[in-house]
Amino acid sequence: MRRRALAAALTTVVLALAGCGGSPRNVAAPASPSPSSPVAAASSVPATSSAPSSTSAAPPPPQANGNPNGRATVPAEARAADTSIPTRVIGNGTPASCTSEAVVSAVGAGGVITFNCGPQPVTITMKATAKIKNVQGAKIVLDGGGKVTLSGEGKRRILYMNTCDKNQGWTTSHCQDQDHPSLTVQNLTFADGNSTGDTTEGGGGGAIFVRGGRFKVVNARFVRNRCDQTGPDLGGAAIRVLSQYHNQPVYIVSSTFGGAAGQGGVCANGGALSSIGVSWVVLNSVLSYNSAVGKGANPARPGTPGGGSGGAIYCDGNQFTVRLAGTLVEQNKANEGGGAVFFVSNDRSGTMSIESSTLRKNPSAGFETQGFPGIYFLGARPPSVSSSTLTR
Incomplete structure (x- = not known):
């Protein structure tokens, strides 16, 4: 992807990203890498994936994630899914009954999944x-009730969906643009996912990898996730998405990526989110303490492995949009460009908007767009910023 010129300057900023894509050229700058991650505890014992239970006391409210000061309106399609009548329940009321085997089995079977x-x-x-499994129905919901953490143990990716993976079943002749499955993850924590060394579809997606269908995240937390630390275009320590039905956006709602020192994601690019040709709407969320640690940008400069852009978000492709609203993006860093956001629309058709958001202290060690601290942007026009603050 070529970059002809840095986007025009603006001094005030509101966070509404319309499309993320691309990679920097003819720009220089290195910096320093970032930490690694711990491992979380777990339960083992028999895996149980049972059908819905009938009566029980009302569950406690889910733990709150995201930006408590975010006031962006959440459209109906971006809200949490109704899980009052689950298709299957993981566990029988004890921690020991909630096992990795039970999660794998339930996710493979599909439907609305809750935990007990x-x-x-x-x-x-x-x-x-x-x-x-792509043949298991149109709708898949994974709801942790605010009490469940899924840990990759620092060794593996946690969740995978790919409509073009033959091993998961082909359901249409146009796998890259189909409306199903529709996957929602909500009221869950994803910790210590690690896709390092997994080159499927180019790699990335330390906690979650998605290609095709539809995908949204509501009230979730992502901590200490990892993907490969070198490479010009792979990314998404927490989430990597390739293609969505009719280019409809991925919604990220009231969710936290990192949130504190030592809790952020680390990858070559996109310490939290990464995509190619995918639109995003990020509402009332927090992205902080994430790092893009590659060196050499994209395409990789001679003698370098490439990467290092998009401390929190790395977007590439042609026509896509990114919108940040009611969102806090802070203390992320990139060894190359875009300490907060790296956005390159290769055909210059992509747009980005920032509304009622704050971007601060997101150093870009290499390059960024003048007037937009923490952002490297190439698109149809400068990012639209309203009721927002962008500072170093």
């Missing part, structure tokens, strides 16, 4: 990646 692991928070250490 007892009254206290529980961490389930995944011994294998849970994979969506």
Whole structure:
């Protein structure tokens, strides 16, 4: 992807991204890499994936994530899915019954999935990646009730969906643009996912990888996730998305990526989110302490492995949009361009908007667009910024 000129300057900023894509050329700058990650605890014992239970006391409200000061309106299609009548329930009321095997089995079977692991928070250490089977219906919901953490143990990706993967079943002749499955993850924590070394579809997606169908995230937390630390275009320590039905956006709502020092994601590019040709709407969320640690940008400068752009968000492609509203993006960093956001629309048709958001302290060690601290942007026109603050 070529970059002809840095986008025009603006001094005030509102966060509404319309499309993320691309990579920097003819620009220089290195910096320093970032940390690695710990491992979480887990439960083992028999895997149980049972049908819905009938009566029980009302569950406690899910733990709150995201930006408490965010006031962006959430459209109906971006809200949490109704899980009052689950298709299947993981666990029988004890932490020991909530196992990796039970999660893998339930996700493979599809439907609306909830957890019954007892009254206290529980961490389930995944011994294998849970994979969506494309033939298992149009709608898949994974709801942790605010008490469940799925841990990749620092060794593996946690969740995988790919409509073009033959091993998960082809359901149409146009796998890259189909409306199903529709996957929602909500009220869950994804910790210590790691896709390093997994080159499927180019790699990336330390916690979650998605290609095709539809995908949204509501009230979730992503901490200490990892993907390969070198490479010009792979990314998404937390989430990597390739293609969505009719280019409809991925919604990220009231969710946290990192949130504190030592809790952020680390990858070559996109310490939190990464995509090619995919639109995003990020509402009332927090992206902080994430790092893009590659060196050499995209395309990679001679003698370098490439990467290092988009401390929090890395977007590439042609026509796509990115919108940030009610969102806090801070303390992210990039060894190359875009300490907060790297956005390159190769055909210059993509747009980005920032509304009622704050971007601050997101250093770009290499390059960024003048007037937009923490952002490298090439698109149809300068990012639209309203009721927002962008500072160094």
